[in-house]
Amino acid sequence: MKKNIAIIMGGYSSEVGISLKSGNVVYKHIDTEKYNAYKVHILENKWVHVDDNEEEYPINKEDFSTEIKGQKITFDCVFNAIHGTPGENGIILAYFDLIGLKHTSAPFYQMALTFNKRDTLSVVKQYGIATAVSIYLNKGDEIDCDAIIKKVGLPCFVKPNGAGSSFGISKVYTKGELIPAIEKAYEEDTEILIESFLDGTEVSVGVIQYKGETKVLPITEIVSENDFFDYKAKYEGESQEITPARLTDSQRNRVKEVAKRVYEILNMRGFSRSEYILVNDEPHFIEMNTVPGLTEASILPQQANHAGISLTELFGNAIEMALNN
Numbered sequence: 001m002k003k004n005i006a007i008i009m010g011g012y013s014s015e016v017g018i019s020l021k022s023g024n025v026v027y028k029h030i031d032t033e034k035y036n037a038y039k040v041h042i043l044e045n046k047w048v049h050v051d052d053n054e055e056e057y058p059i060n061k062e063d064f065s066t067e068i069k070g071q072k073i074t075f076d077c078v079f080n081a082i083h084g085t086p087g088e089n090g091i092i093l094a095y096f097d098l099i100g101l102k103h104t105s106a107p108f109y110q111m112a113l114t115f116n117k118r119d120t121l122s123v124v125k126q127y128g129i130a131t132a133v134s135i136y137l138n139k140g141d142e143i144d145c146d147a148i149i150k151k152v153g154l155p156c157f158v159k160p161n162g163a164g165s166s167f168g169i170s171k172v173y174t175k176g177e178l179i180p181a182i183e184k185a186y187e188e189d190t191e192i193l194i195e196s197f198l199d200g201t202e203v204s205v206g207v208i209q210y211k212g213e214t215k216v217l218p219i220t221e222i223v224s225e226n227d228f229f230d231y232k233a234k235y236e237g238e239s240q241e242i243t244p245a246r247l248t249d250s251q252r253n254r255v256k257e258v259a260k261r262v263y264e265i266l267n268m269r270g271f272s273r274s275e276y277i278l279v280n281d282e283p284h285f286i287e288m289n290t291v292p293g294l295t296e297a298s299i300l301p302q303q304a305n306h307a308g309i310s311l312t313e314l315f316g317n318a319i320e321m322a323l324n325n
Contacts, residue, residue, distance in 0.1 A: 004036045004075045007081055008080055008081060009023025009024070010043045011088075012085050020041070021295050048066075051068075064099060076102070080104050083291050088115050089162065090108035090110070090115065102322045102325065103322055106269040106270050117159065129258065132284060134194065135148055136191070138190060139191070145179070149175060149178070154174065157195045160189035198279050203247070203255060203277075204220045204274070205219045205276065207273075208272065216259055217307050218307055223241075225240075241299055243299075243302050251278060255276060258285070268288075269321075270318060272289065273289045274288040296311070301314065
């Protein structure tokens with residue numbers, strides 16, 4: 001008997017449009033011989049199942065069911081395609097755990113931890129993982145530009161703590177640019193971090209659970225046409241994404257070793273895509289994305305393709321891992 005799968009997409013953040021694209025790709029490529037797939041839009045003003053004719057059916061939040069033409073539909077598993085809140089930060093996953101509904105992501109605590117850039121860095125540093133030098137600020141804190149620059153240097157990066165897709169990030173070259181960059185980051189989050197610039201090769205590496213094992217996918221080298229891997233570089237083609245990355249065997253092996261180690265340190269499950277910068281051949285961890293882009297052009301699907309894993313296999317494996325967990 002086919003399993004009913006709810007593909008949740010949308011969310012409450014600036015990434016809602018990107019999430020809807022990812023969710024629709026999952027819906028397009030899911031194996032319909034094995035699963036009944038349902039698109040579910042999780043939006044601030046409504047939770048609805050949306051059918052192929054764009055007709056909407058409300059989701060009952062008591063048990064996450066819906067009713068279609070008088071028939072109640074319940075779900076066996078949720079495929080999480082929500083970038084940002086409430087999918088990537090674990091909020092909705094805690095709800096699914098409470099009602100006993102399986103999902104394709106890591107447990108809600110791991111999702112909350114990895115969505116918080118500052119907390120993630122604090123954890124991995126304790127295990128000897130190399131990172132940039134960083135300073136943390138909360139909205140309302142006194143800002144001492146001279147002290148910040150003395151610690152992290154120039155140029156530096158100013159980032160919202162809990163935003164994705166490079167929203168709110170600035171590369172700062174001068175003292176005069178620092179305050180505007182901080183204000184921009186605060187538009188996305190009340191917590192920010194300021195990091196030293198790492199001069200090296202930027203790579204992105206997917207680590208997933210595949211057929212019961214932790215699998216490191218082929219590494220992608222990021223060559224941005226812009227100052228850094230910003231929104232336009234990620235989504236508007238203003239970058240080169242070279243898979244497999246142009247690394248030596250020793251560099252490649254070291255990136256894979258560190259990426260797998262970080263995945264295990266953080267007790268991850270399901271999808272992940274992490275960014276590293278190689279400085280003197282040592283990968284410096286930047287951040288982890290636990291609901292990475294899932295469109296045909298996104299990095300993790302590109303990496304899976306190079307590993308011989310189709311989108312249908314990639315998405316089906318995530319569902320089966322969740323169902324059997």
